Amino acid sequence: MNFANRTPEVTPSPKGKRQARKVLLVDDSRAQRNLIGVQLRRAGYAVTEAASGDEALALCDGLEPDFILSDWVMPGMSGLDLCRAFRARARKVYGYFVLLTSNAEEGDIARGLDAGADDFLTKPIAGQELLARLSAGERILRIEEELRASNDQLRRALDKLEETQAAIDRDLREARKLQQGLxxxxxxxxxxxxxxxxxxxxxxxxxxxxxxxxxxxxxxxxxxxxxxxxxxxxxxxxxxxxxxxxxxxxxxxxxxxxxxxxxxxxxxxxxxxxxxxxxxxxxxxxxxxxxxxxxxxxxxxxxxxxxxxxxxxxxxxxxxxxxxxxxxxxxxxxxxxxxxxxxxxxxxxxxxxxxxxxxxxxxxxxxxxxxxxxxxxxxxxxxxxxxxxxxxxxxxxxxxxxxxxxxxxxxxxxxxxxxxxxxxxxxxx
CATH class of the missing domain: 3.60.40.10 (PPM-type phosphatase domain)
Known part of the structure; x- marks a missing residue:
């Protein structure tokens, strides 16, 4: 089941505090991962690192990250291919995908958007811009969570309504028999x-x-x-x-x-x-x-x-x-x-x-x-x-x-x- 037709429960964190957003950081360069990872952890994100697209895809099943920050150019599976594969997988919640690129040309942005990317960051990445982009993504994720919660409430209400309607239909069928008996x-x-x-x-x-x-x-x-x-x-x-x-x-x-x-x-x-x-x-x-x-x-x-x-x-x-x-x-x-x-x-x-x-x-x-x-x-x-x-x-x-x-x-x-x-x-x- 794809994300578009699933509306899971939103799990609140204990004591009313929001759980740290999970970020999957994908880059074949350990130095780049360390540099970006430090900034994210200081900002309160829970960071998991992957050195390749294949490794990142394997981590997605159990991790279900809120954000994926992936380098575009990597050996084997590129960041663009990872984005396509990520969007094709069944997910309970939406994941915000950011492509990291050294040369964000207009054609590259079009291809990235077509593959399902939400945003782009150009290397070298400034810490302030990184956090600002993730903050914008946070707003998208909050809206999506609120919609899912509303859909869950609506579905429960519809289920109760269907049960009530079924009971009314049973009563009306019996009432029809009684009326015909008049x-x-x-x-x-x-x-x-x-x-x-x-x-x-x-x-x-x-x-x-x-x-x-x-x-x-x-x-x-x-x-x-x-x-x-x-x-x-x-x-x-x-x-x-x-x-x-x-x-x-x-x-x-x-x-x-x-x-x-x-x-x-x-x-x-x-x-x-x-x-x-x-x-x-x-x-x-x-x-x-x-x-x-x-x-x-x-x-x-x-x-x-x-x-x-x-x-x-x-x-x-x-x-x-x-x-x-x-x-x-x-x-x-x-x-x-x-x-x-x-x-x-x-x-x-x-x-x-x-x-x-x-x-x-x-x-x-x-x-x-x-x-x-x-x-x-x-x-x-x-x-x-x-x-x-x-x-x-x-x-x-x-x-x-x-x-x-x-x-x-x-x-x-x-x-x-x-x-x-x-x-x-x-x-x-």
Whole structure:
């Protein structure tokens, strides 16, 4: 591993005092080594001497010098070759390399820098200049040590962050299972009416919720919710809302009146109940859009409230797609909201699609929103499919449209009024 991609620990010296910098002095002349070595030792450096480039290279493994002062011209391995070999070795810390030369021409300096030298000193070497050059090198080494120490701290912080992120991911995966469990049934059949549900969060967890529950012998309640925002906050609110819309009569707000002997709460009254609950009981800036409907599966009659949710799309047997509702206000924003109350009757062969804005507002990075026109096109294209096959094909089309970069949750409720089976007369032979 090269120095460039290693960040070792910086070892402080005892009692807070900096350890003496290690200098490897390389020169084939003993007299030159003695002359320079004396000056360095007096200045507080720990000096090791080598008489050749090969000897110096062998010492580098155990010594790991802070500075190398090497004569350029030596028998065998030159100072330039030593510099190249030193830079090619794996090191824990940076080493500051100074070439000693008798003739520092411009071409020599260029070659030395290309080989990895940090500085040059011209012989004969003045003691004051030598110490000044090493002092400049000291600043470089201190900066490098501080960077290594900062990198070590950053790496430890990143390691802890990765551990924390892994724990969060595990929790979110479990939360996803729990949230998917809020939708207890993904399909239901009530007389000629078939219900199918789609719930596809953009991340681990989301803020969409769909479901249905029987009200009495001839009616079923169905809902689609979309909480503002994403992630944990939205998921917690959907979990609380699911309690109020669960199949248990003692918890389901719509069924409490029916349990007392009177009729179930109307769709509009349910929307106002949730609006008051959001404003009076919850300390949150979140809100949600909703469609709640009562469906009479004996007559096909639908009573619906629309509270800011995208328009339901009614597809007729001939393929025409009609937009239902005028919009209404979201739940949890205004003290006296106006919700859209809708009544209509489904006929054999009709199908009603209630989709979240994660479908109609899907877009690619460079393209427009899918929009209601795009959803209509998907419905017409998939008119021959029904139930979950239709919903899965729709979800695939949306993902393809946004090229897999879906940023919002995707949910839908599909209500199909199945035609009665026809008797086919076989020809007589």
């Amino acid at each position: 939708v207890r049934e993904r399909a239901g059949r009530f007389g000629p009416l078939q219900l199918s549900l789609l719930l596809r969060p953009a991340g681990h967890i989301g803020g969409d919720l769909v479901g249905f529950f029987p009200i009495n012998a001839d009616r079923v309640g169905l809902y689609a919710l979309d909480v503002s925002g994403h992630g944990v906050t939205a998921a917690l609110l959907t979990a609380q809302l699911s309690v109020h819309l669960s199949g248990a009569a003692d918890q389901n707000v719509a069924l409490r009146a029916a349990q007392a002997g009177s009729d179930a709460v109307t769709p509009a009254a349910l929307a106002h109940f949730f609006n008051n609950m959001m404003l009076e009981e919850m300390s949150t800036d979140s809100y949600f859009t909703m469609i709640y409907a009562e469906l009479n599966h004996l007559t096909g009659r639908v009573q619906m409230v629309q509270a800011g949710h995208p328009h339901p799309m009614l597809q007729k047997p001939d393929g025409r797609v009609l937009k239902i509702g005028n919009g209404g206000m979201p739940v949890g924003v205004f003290d006296n909201p106006i919700f859209d109350e809708i009544e209509f009757t489904l006929e054999p062969g009709d199908r009603l699609l209630i989709a979240s804005d994660g479908i109609t507002e899907a877009s690619s990075s460079a393209g427009p929103l899918l929009g209601e026109e795009g959803l209509e096109a998907i419905m017409r294209t998939n008119a021959f499919l029904s139930g979950h096959a239709f919903l899965e094909s729709m979800a695939w089309s949306v993902s393809e449209y946004c090229r897999g970069e879906r940023l919002d949750d995707m949910s839908a409720v599909l209500i199909e009024y199945l035609r009665p089976a026809e008797t086919v007369k076989l020809p007589r032979h």
